[in-house]
Amino acid sequence: MSERLDALEERINALRAEVRRAVRGRDGALARVLRAELRTAERAWDRALAPQDPAEGSLEDSPEPAGKGARGGDGPGSDGPGSLVPVREQVHEALTLLGVPASARVIVAVHGALRAGSLRGTQLASLRRDEERSFRSSPFARPYYLCAALTDRLSASRGLLTISTWPLERRAIGPLSPRVDFLTTAIRVGEHILRLEETGEPAPDSARRLLARLAHNVPGVPVPSAAEDAPPDPAVVVRAARAELDVHAGADADARARIAERARARLGDAERLFGGRLLSLAREEAS
Known part of the structure; x- marks a missing residue:
């Protein structure tokens, strides 16, 4: 347990430093994403420090259905074993930093280079379809959705992800x-x-x-x-x-x-x- 606590404490300290840099740089969107990631890490630290009786558990610790990507873990929506941040949040963070539609390859490269993450292209393969199913079953239930860029034919651009909160003009793709x-x-x-x-x-x-x-x-x-x-x-x-x-x-x-x-x-x-x-x-x- 001590090794996991040490790793979590290092992660929390690093995130706090990054939040300060984002605030000083007046990057409000990135600061919000980092604060959410920090809160997730702090909750994981609390759970690791005082583990509960396995028979009890809590709603917060209960696993989400596979494919939802709502929490870290080993499921399709997580960033591998022991991950604290769901894949969709990591993709959201990378897109927020870029501010433009991006392919899975670019998102993985940017996140790995700037955030030292371990995103893999295969983890993003079904992400947009999962987001669309979620939206169609319960429209606007989430603060944001990872969605498609729109071509001049008003169809989804193959492989390019955007964020639903961006204006349509930023999510559209023209010749240039x-x-x-x-x-x-x-x-x-x-x-x-x-x-x-x-x-x-x-x-x-x-x-x-x-x-x-x-x-x-x-x-x-x-x-x-x-x-x-x-x-x-x-x-x-x-x-x-x-x-x-x-x-x-x-x-x-x-x-x-x-x-x-x-x-x-x-x-x-x-x-x-x-x-x-x-x-x-x-x-x-x-x-």
């Missing part, structure tokens, strides 16, 4: 959106590293490696020689990505606004989150 969202991802990762440096805490090597991979596709970032093998300067990456983003942002925002306007006019609540059926949309257009 993949590039705009890539640049935004590079900016957010670079800014996260810069915030850590401002507080005197070194950024994880995994975060710098992720930024280096992103920087390869950002014009204006010097490419280090093989002999140097040095990570790029986060400030340089952020500045270069913003310069290109300024070129595309206006046209992309217009395209997304048009998609959002059509979605509001033609789709119901569930379809706005999880995409319309192509056959139904085609029939409507034909009529």
